[in-house]
Amino acid sequence: MILKKFEDIESWQLARELIKYLYTLTSQQKFSKDYALKDQLHRASVSIMLNIAEGFNSGSNQSFINFLKYSVRSAAEVKSIMYIALDLNYISKSNFDEVVKKLEAITNLLAGLIRYLSRTNIKAKLGSKIQKS
Numbered sequence: 001m002i003l004k005k006f007e008d009i010e011s012w013q014l015a016r017e018l019i020k021y022l023y024t025l026t027s028q029q030k031f032s033k034d035y036a037l038k039d040q041l042h043r044a045s046v047s048i049m050l051n052i053a054e055g056f057n058s059g060s061n062q063s064f065i066n067f068l069k070y071s072v073r074s075a076a077e078v079k080s081i082m083y084i085a086l087d088l089n090y091i092s093k094s095n096f097d098e099v100v101k102k103l104e105a106i107t108n109l110l111a112g113l114i115r116y117l118s119r120t121n122i123k124a125k126l127g128s129k130i131q132k133s
Contacts, residue, residue, distance in 0.1 A: 016049055041078060
């Protein structure tokens, strides 16, 4: 598979799905009233997706890798926030597990892409073709 645009990146697609899920989850009951935590969760989850896109257009493999690592860090932040939400009974254990499952899928894909970019000379920039292994 050849990646011609950031929308082709599977981890970006899954991050987009995660954001939709989290926005729906945080619009319910107790969570919706905790504006600070909800805002932090929204910003962290959106950061996952945005850093993938920004990194794709960054111009070099090393820069792309750095942005992908930011996405991994944002995923860890989302997971930490979900622990808070679980502890405060804002979400159910099944909601928590679903988010963790989505985060694991995203971070596994990101790790694979980081490994691939680390061992190739293909430039990751706008209009380039990155072959996915």
